[in-house]
Amino acid sequence: MADGFDSPATWVLLEGTSDVAAIRALRAARGVRPDDEPCVLVDMGGATNIRHHLAAAAERDPRPRVIGLCDEKEAPYFVRALAAHGRAVCVPTGPEVAVEPSVSTLPDFGFEVCRRDLEDELMRALGVDGTLAVLANLDLDATFSAFQRQLAWQGRPVIDQLRRFGGTTAGRKELLAGALAAALTIDDCPPPLAALLSSMPSR
Template sequence: MERRPVVLVEGESDAVVVRRLLAARTGADVVEVVPMAGVTNLARHLDALGGPAPDVLVLVDAPESRFATGALRRHGVRAESPEELGWYGVFVCDRDLEEVLIRGLGVGAVLAEVRAMGEIGAFESLAQMPQWRDRHPREQLHRFAGSGSGRKRRLAARLADLLDPEHPPAPLDAVVGRALAAAGSPRG
């Protein structure tokens, strides 16, 4: 039996975004999305899957791309730049997925979701802290998304629903498109 394509992601918030985009594009569960509990587990996941393959895709944050480089080297693949990593199915977020979502949707849309979640007061408190008050709202939102128990996942889910599934920001578009192509989906 042929396996479904697999997308390896760093954590649960990344998984919820990729799953929602895949579901919105296909309406079916044709790709397995696996949160790795941190990018340091990438080599172990690739080993279990038999190494890099056209049906094994990876989404990582730029600061952690060195772990992807190392994991690929264990399988005889030399790739350094984001472009080279992409040749082997590893897609790199410029900073991280939260930054990609905030930049892609815009500060206003993200703030509207924070308000809808009932967390605008908490955001405004963070934004007034001395170390954050002079920073751009994009930076404040990035920090806010990563603070608070479960907030990163909850906010990611809401923001994923705002994305245009046919034209999400890079690298989401690349990883979803390649995964669907590997699944033989007509929308891949």
């Protein structure tokens, strides 16, 4: 939990381990090694814990800068938490930003929103072929083919099959998120992830 950390300049609040793995991989591609990471990548253990982490940041002395990432469907949790506890640590950027946080203004408060979720952003950026290539590199292609033959998933869109496949075994979602992120070129990075990365200090 973030309130167990020392107080670095920036906390990056992320919903779970797969988000942390993806951001870490994207940072590594930009030359930031885990040992040199100037931010704390916080696995919140679920979006509903955002309020607790914002409150913990507000109690710190000195207070850290707080930014983060959320899934579209979880964005209302972040809006309510910002309204309740976030003003001390999440300052809107620019003079024209609306005073009250909302789903549309979350990026102005430092929180980028994935259109569906992080895995969907990564898979759409890579495309089906690129995502399948990552599975092959992880020696998961045969396992995925077996999954596709399951009656419940036959005939479904491949992207939906891929998304569900990532969550069928403990640890696979985190593994895939890191590998998918590592397979992206810098130019192909999805907009919400690129925006978050650009707001994170490199040193």
